[in-house]
Amino acid sequence: MTDTTPVTTAGAAPGGDAPGLPAPRLSGGIMLAGLATLATALFYDAPLGIALPAFLALLCGGALLLNPPAGGMGRWVTAAVTLVAVLALLVDAVTPLSLLLAIPAIAACLLHLTGRWPFGLEGRVQSVGAMLVLGPWRLGRDSLAALEWGVNHIRRSAIVAAAVRWVLPAGLGLIFCLLFTTANPVLGLWVDRLPLAFLGDIDAGRIVFWMVVLALLWPFVKVTGLAGPVPAPALAGPEEEQDDPVLALLLSPATVVRALALFNALFVLQSAMDVYYLWTGHDLPEGVTYAAYAHQGAYPLVLTALLAALFVLVALERPPVTGTVRRLIVVWIAQNILLVLSAMLRLSAYVAAYSLTGLRVAAFLWMVLVAVGLGLILARMALGRSNRWLVGANLAATVALLYGAAWVNIPALIATYNVGHCREAAGGGPDLDWAYLGRLGPQAIPALDRYIALPLHSRAGAGDASGATVESLRQALAQRFLTRHAGWRSWTARDQGLRDYLAAHPDGIDQTSQP
Template identity: 90%
Template sequence: MTDTIPVTTAGATPGGDAPGLPTPRSSSGIVLAGLATLATALFYDAPLGVALPAFLALLCGGALLLNPPAGGMGRWAMAAVTLVAVLALLVDAVTPLSLLLAIPAIAACLLHLTGRWPAGLDGRVWSVGAMLVLGPWRLGRDSLAALEWGVNHVRRSAIVAAAARWVLPLGLGLIFCLLFTTANPVLGLWVDRLPLAFLEDIDAGRIVFWMVALALLWPFVKVAGLAGPVPAPALAGPDEGRDDPVLALLLSPATVVRALALFNALFALQSAMDIYYLWTGHDLPEGVTYAAYAHQGAYPLVLTALLAALFVLVALERPPVTGTVRRLVIAWIAQNILLVLSAMLRLAAYVAAYSLTGLRLAAFLWMALVAVGLGLILARMALGRSNRWLVGANLAATAALLYAAAWTNIPALIAAYNVDHCREAAGGGPDLDWTYLGRLGPQAIPALDRYIALPLHSRADAGDVSGANVEALRRNVAQHFLTRHADWRSWTVRDQGLRDYLAAHSDGIDQTRQP
């Protein structure tokens, strides 16, 4: 977060700057960080009062120090009167209306004093709007510009460049560690035993507030260059991104090798724990249940695999792809496939404990698609295909899976599974949630009939002591189906099969409404 000043040179010199390369001015970043810290101390988790106009007055002073003012005494007098008027309004009371008047007025004064005040009402309104609405977003752009300048200079220092190449591996590695800790309660127990009590004193809300303050204050710290419309970004060519110095450093072959080696080590730990506890059935540590181990990790592990696949695709698109990189990628993709299979096994264990639902079945299909996608990445590498081919292959696999699912009677499948694996029918497992079967619709009726046929005493613990509740639910669902589908226009093969079943198993259903 440093201001940048363009400096042109006659030409590039060895070890020197490229022509037109901006040099950063650190004063803007220092002032911005100080103001954001002060704003956090004054306003975070505190009601607004007299501290706000005092802070705004200080902000105006800092802005004028960093952005040289222009104009004569008349411009200064007009701005001073305006600032005093709106700050006095805030001293009297901080209300939404006073803020609505004060903030744009302060922005207009700063634009006016720094010579960024265009002629015409429409231009002035646009300038204030651009400063307040678009200005905060420019913090990211200006930070990237400063980072690019820094990267070009960092390359001269072997020590700094080597440290910079660990930014991506350590950053993504930390994200993977957080995901694994979320997904694996055993790792969570290990982390709880670490001496990390100081982390409890970290206020995440305060950090977020400080970061938001950085963006909101940046257009006031860097007033110059905010007037006028923002030019549309130019479309980059297919190879233009490869010349970006930041990406060249962050995704250099050495960085990719470091990242893949670190990620393989992290994933190996998770894979070893899954094999030990999940696939071979060893006892979990005290305080961790198989249900928690299964459910807690099913979805974060798939998210981890997706993030890993994205990194692989980006890394493979930046040549040269060395033999070391290919071997590390293959090992990592194989571990990710094992990770997804472990997630599916976790979900299967959770379903066995808590029954099957539509969302859990969809999660199974989604995990299967992720595993297929990871396998297709290996196929892409083996066949030498492009990312375009990979996208097409994944779309084809998705279409095939959805087509097969469309031919499947999913409500009947879920209902049949839950009845066959419930405690009442199998002697173990969860009690049947027969109300959920009713919500699945009429296709669940055959499964409900199998449940009704069970001995009444085995169904008592499921909340249906007399059996009348389930039977009434079955009759209502069947009657509703026959009533709504009595017209020939709603006929389907699947509904006809159910209609034939109900004709053979009427159980008191009024069949006169059928066509």
Template identity: 40%
Template sequence: MTTDARFRPARASLSWLACKAGLALAAAGLADWLFFNSHAVGISLPLFLAACAGLLVAANPVRVPARLQLLYGLALVLALAALVENVSWLSLLVAGATLLYLVRLIAGNREPWPAGLARSLGLPFVGPLRLARDISRAFRLASRRRRASVSAASLAAWIVPVFLSLVFLGLFDAANPLIHDWLRALDPARIPALISVPRVAFWLAALCLVWPLVHMRRARRRAAPVQSAPPEDLPEVSALLGPPAVMRSLVLFNALFAIQSGLDAAYLWGGLALPDGLTYAAYAHRGAYALIVTALLAAAFVLAAMRPGGPAEASRRLRPLVLVFVAQNVALVASSILRTALYVEAYGLTQLRLAAFIWMGLVGLGLLLIVVQIIGRKSNAWLLDANAIALAATLYLCCFANFPYIVARYNLAHWQERDGMGPVLDVGYLASLGPDALPAYAGIAAATGPHPLPGWQRGLLQREQRAAAHMLDQADWRSWTLRNWRLKRVLDAHPLDEAPAGTAPAAAN
């Protein structure tokens, strides 16, 4: 073996580390430019995540076919579109989880998606350990042949590239005014002012965050598990959830649920008069959330009782009772939705109540999927996948929904339908919804809409409108989002006077 062949691993290890470190430092520098100067996060976040995706592909081998590469790229574009619309914790969760999960898919990992997603979400936290381990390994390999890796020949190989690069840079400095200005801005005296403890900590955090993308590890292949017959239920489990126990449970449960459904059908759907002292709003509010918990417990019972391969799953007498029970739970969810709708009609809509509507819809869809599973004799894995798809699609669509605007618009519309009469409009709650709700009330805040508010209430909304306008005027391009762009157009269409009347009480708050 030649001397050069013996020294090649040491040189390769340092070259590998230098290449990876250069890419990671470039990503950290981009993060510094986009985020460190305390700019509000906006278009800068999807730009950075897109750069991280490009870094992932450039620094690692892609182990998937071209067709899947296009599919993964489309999934990432759709996820980043949620951040372009609006930066929120939900859109960040959707885009970040999509990017991290694609990391494992591109690396060739083919584990079941629940385990793969869990491991992917842990990637941002393993960066420091991986970075320290990779640096230690590279220098450990290099230390074995330190003399060869720092030989005079290797240092001499840098003389010509560095010298000619400086010559070309000097020529470009003389020929291009932009390059001249950039070089003048690189004042060495400014370097100490740019270096600070927070900035160094930010760069270290950014390096640890992007390092798992720079050095993507492929999961080791494990031996395929030996296929064995599914274990039989223990005697205790068979006694608790066997055909006799399930039959008795379904008979009792169906009877109890029939009573509850009958009362709701009479009072909520049929309009039967309630007892004295009990309003429809109180009746509706009292059981809306409790009935959803009941439906979830019932669904858990059905899954446990009718588990594939269980003793009750093949019983022909139990299947009709199970389907009736699930149907009653679907009716229970519909009753919960109606209860919440009646309460909203009486007391107004809030973001929590709107989220409850979405959650109830998901619970109802999950119950319908259980029916499909039972009729089609599908596995629990199919049910898990179907519910996961429904949840992911719902969360993605929610990234584009402006919930504060929906809440404010609903409350204002109902207030205006009553010609300003009826339940008092909670102007304080409208103002607390933030700038996203402003398009709903910009007209009445500027006294251009029907049914003008009293002076102090309009002044409170005008204060929120002025704060939003100031925020948008002072915002950097990094803070741009589609939602803020639409908000700016609304504010331009509903300008406020310089000294609106009735702002004194609002200022006192």
């Protein structure tokens, strides 16, 4: 948290303050954290009432402690009357209308009392709007400014700087661990055996609420006008493009090497378990089914690969890229490709257990694109190309894949697969959800005919609660298709193929109604 007074840095030693960099203001951070904690205790999962105007009065007092008032008694009288009026309105009833009146009025009073109240109605309305709308976003900017100030100071301490270089590997490594635990029920069992019962008492919603309140309260804790203090990078000339000290420390070569080494170790564990259980078919631990192992991991593993690819792209843009870094990146990308292939195998096993759907086809295509994108990162490194080339290559691959998919009759493909692999036809697999095939549209008719041709005693769910049958569904689809596609304007080659099929297999169709 920063104030608006830049520190003097003339003659500072190397590694000291950057010119014009604001000094942190600890009191603002303490005040913000305390008010956010109090607001969470008062308002989280509770109806709004008398506690709200009491809290807002306390907020005004804290804001004036941190932002000294300016002006004479006239300002105080005007602001006091306004505050009493809007707080009384909230004491009477907390409604959307009373909040709509009270919050902007409190913002206007604080701007007025602290001397940040411009002349003219238009300027004042814009200042209030900027405080309420842009103010919460300034928390991120001011936090980064404070962090940058801190980085310039902790560079003097080798121990602290070394600890900061573990922030990125440890933070992103924890995210990967959480994703792997979500994707791998075996790892989930291992985690459940750890003495981490206290984590079950953590209310994630309360933490998120507290973080949101931090941003909402910041413009009241640090009252700024329409523009606020000038960020430090804006004070440097265009020719003085210096590296961001925060990124320089968090993404230093040493940090990248540590991160890649840690991530490779984590991915080796996940990949080894996939090879052991998924690729070679070993028995899973008691209580874990192959369906659960396949289903839980398909999508989190793809998200993991995307995060990994993003980190690699950032790391490659931070010179110097040493030989060690390049080798670790190549190994890690190879592991990510294996991870995506495992995700595809998991999804294939899940489809075998629960049938194919349109979303699962889309998931297969998406996984193919992710695997191709990872391979293109390797190509970028080998060919010495830029990220711009990588974006173009991925775009070309996406267009090519989608163009190829557009030639495939996906509804017919899904219907054919589900009928061919259902329990009634194959002796194993899931029961056919023929109602879902009906939702695929008329292109599912040939597959429905193959299902109807099965012996009646082997067909599960031949009717539903409404009395509908597979035969009546097939007839309705065919009738609707022939009725809606009777004219030349709606002709397509794919529809003509279905029309020819229906002409050869007219069962259940009222041919007299056709032109």
